[in-house]
Amino acid sequence: MRPPFEQLVEDQGVVVWRVCVSMVGPDAAEDVWSDTFLDALRAYDRLEGGSNPAAWLTTIAQRRCLDELRRRRRRHRITERVAALPGPGWSSGAVLDETVAALVAALPERQRLAVAYRYLADLSYPQVAERIGCSVPAARRSAADGIASLRRRTASPTLEDHDGRS
Amino acid sequence: MDAADQHLGSESGVVDRLRSDLARRAHQEGLVDATVAYLDTTYLDTSVGRLLLAATGDGLVRVAFESEGHGAVLAHLAGAVGPRILRDDIAMAPYAEVVTAHLDGRLQGADVPLDLDGCGGFRREVLEYLRTIPVGETRSYAEVAREVGRPRAVRAVGTACATNPLPLIIPCHRVVRSDGSVGNYLGGVEVKRRLLAAERSMA
Structure with missing residues (x-):
């Protein structure tokens, strides 16, 4: 017993x-x-x-x-991954996280949520999709767009000039 | 208190807090067969020492005196209602309040559900009858036997009283010997005497 x-x-x-x-x-x-x-x-x-x-x-x-x-x-890896995005201000320490947070917060809603769920909360894409209320491919796309946008915003002016974006 | 003791103190403080939280979450998930709490009565007029109280989802299922061995009572309860027994002072507070009221002379008005599923047959009949004996009165074992329709079952009435799962709440202490002496009590003869005296004065 x-x-x-x-x-x-x-x-x-x-x-x-x-x-x-x-x-x-x-x-x-x-x-x-x-x-x-x-x-x-x-x-x-x-x-x-x-x-x-x-x-x-x-x-x-x-x-x-x-x-x-x-x-x-895993969380640490993700932080590193986002932090490793190229560009000025991404290279060191505490400023980095604040920068990332501010940039993520400035993304369009769907991208902001997708990046937060996928890269900060480490949810799977089906979970991300369920929370946002969209399809899994759409969730992937939003996250990819968001990350691409983050890369652009943090890229050096030279690089921005190069690919013609601001 | 040296540093090691202090460390131990804060440790058990954290664990106590986590235990309450565990009980709450376990309840939400329906993982609890019974909840228990300990009631210290030494500050009351009619102290009966430390009591163990146990309740299922249906109601109060056990009140146990220290003399019964709380470990043994818990083990028996695990066999009877299931082993998922957790201490939960918050969930048990209403029951503790009622038992305290019984010992404290605030008898009326306090009412909580009782779980008597484990008691059947003659024993159950006796327990149900005991609940009708008014405060301040007593019955003899022989009278109880007569009242439940088995006048020759005096000894069985004694056994039913001695195995009352809810002493104090079901007033087996109001059953005495025919010669007027108080008879035995699981909580001790002295406690029985004091309970009866207190009830006589409040009745």
């Missing part, structure tokens, strides 16, 4: 918290902790009798932490 879940929380709550803090830091640890115990509750019916609930919880927690770290890496 499975023990009352409350007992698991009582016995393992602090240990799981420490695992989470050491893997993802105190800020993200709160969400990861909650997700861990919610996952465990959802799967509690399937926990085999005689298995070790502490080890089981730790496994779930570590999986959740890895998810969080992956998400973070």
